[in-house]
Amino acid sequence: xxxxxxxxxxxxxxxxxxxxxxxxxxxxxxxxxxxxxxxxxxxxxxxxxxxxxxxxxxxxxxxxxxxxxxxxxxxxxxxxxxxxxxxxxxxxxxxxxxxxxxxxxxxxxxxxxxxxxxxxxxxx
Numbered sequence: 001x002x003x004x005x006x007x008x009x010x011x012x013x014x015x016x017x018x019x020x021x022x023x024x025x026x027x028x029x030x031x032x033x034x035x036x037x038x039x040x041x042x043x044x045x046x047x048x049x050x051x052x053x054x055x056x057x058x059x060x061x062x063x064x065x066x067x068x069x070x071x072x073x074x075x076x077x078x079x080x081x082x083x084x085x086x087x088x089x090x091x092x093x094x095x096x097x098x099x100x101x102x103x104x105x106x107x108x109x110x111x112x113x114x115x116x117x118x119x120x121x122x123x124x
Contacts, residue, residue: 021065023080025088025116031056033089033118042082043092043119051092055117058090066101067109074098077112090116 036042045051061084063077074095085093093114101109 021063021080023061023063023084025059025061025084027059027088029057029059031058031118033058035089036086036091038086040086040091042085042090044078044082045092045094048094051094051117051119054120055092056120057115057117058085058088059116061085061093061114061116063110063112063114064101065109065111066103068103071108072110074110074112077110081112081114085114085116088116090118092117092119 061081063080063084065072065076067076077098081093081095085091093116095112095114097111097113099111100107101111103109
């Protein structure tokens with residue numbers, strides 16, 4: 001019985017923490033690709049000059065998490081950004097903006113903006 005209560009409490013806390021996060025995508029451009037599989041890799045770049053291939057910008061992703069009950073970093077935002085990128089067919093992201101979010105007097109959260117892009121292969 002105690003184990004069930006502990007699992008329920010942990011699940012509830014995780015749900016509350018996740019519920020505070022807000023992630024959205026604003027699709028841009030005329031390109032449309034099918035959603036990528038959940039396990040497909042999405043590359044992460046921090047500047048345009050790191051990319052050697054041609055690419056198309058599919059959208060702008062915004063991730064905002066106030067970090068209640070935890071301290072978040074840019075690393076905390078990477079997986080949610082990748083997940084949203086996969087949903088619109090992007091196979092890479094370029095992080096354009098990252099800043100801490102204050103909760104009270106301490107910076108505990110993270111706000112990130114990234115471009116969801118599609119790296120083009122010779123067949124596309």
